[in-house]
Amino acid sequence: MNAPVAGSPASRAALAPLLRDVRAVVLDTDGVITDSARVHAAAWKTAFDAFLREHPPENLDLRRPFDLQDDYLRYVDGKSRIDGAAAFLASRGFASSDETVQAVAADKERLFTEQLREHGVDAYPGTVRLVRALRRAGVPVAAVSASRHARELLGHAGVLDLFDALVDGGEAAQLGLPGKPQPDLFLEAARRLGVPADRAAVVEDALAGVEAGRRGGFALVVGVDRTAGPDTAERLLRHGADIVVRDLGELLAGGTPT
Incomplete structure (x- = not known):
């Protein structure tokens, strides 16, 4: 059997319905892509x-x-x-x-x-599966981080080549981009992917990050709750997340996003 063509209906069907109309995805690095x-x-x-x-x-x-x-x-x-x-x-x-x-x-x-x-650090398997599914669906993907170590982290984890763009703390400083909860880091990543914010999604585990995604006018803001604290998911929602998941594998077809 032939593999689905990138961007085909079959490849987009591998994504959860809430992602099927998104034209780009911007993911935070620490706690979303890597276990750092x-x-x-x-x-x-x-x-x-x-x-x-x-x-x-x-x-x-x-x-x-x-x-x-x-x-x-x-x-x-x-x-x-x-x-x-x-x-x-x-x-x-x-x-x-x-x-x-x-x-x-x-x-x-x-x-x-x-x-x-x-x-070193590892990449979360659920995140890797989602990013690969997005790429097969023809959806460009960027990584962002307030840290200057993002490129090194992604390289150590063996996933750097999965991302079409990376905006890290070093580049943010060079460009004079304010930090989260201002949305500039995410907006710069979306710009590099060639997709307006209102057609793109942000994936974040930090309160400041989901607030930045909301302030930036992104079509979808996904909160990631790795700690499962007593009120962590609720706090992510209050700060701007549209939905909260424990693992990004929930954003594949058959997953159960909160």
């Missing part, structure tokens, strides 16, 4: 907890360690290192100088890089 969000979160925890031990806030309630789920999702997930460091430190009562923010962000960068180089 946990490495970022662990590096942030080590860096922030060390800072809090060295500089304990006067308010005892603010001395609690960095929470890998709530604090990560609320303050740093999806943001640049500088924005994430500044947001968390502000939440603990620090009117931090640029020097302090830079130092904590640099400590996190060192820790993350050490883990990446030593252990």
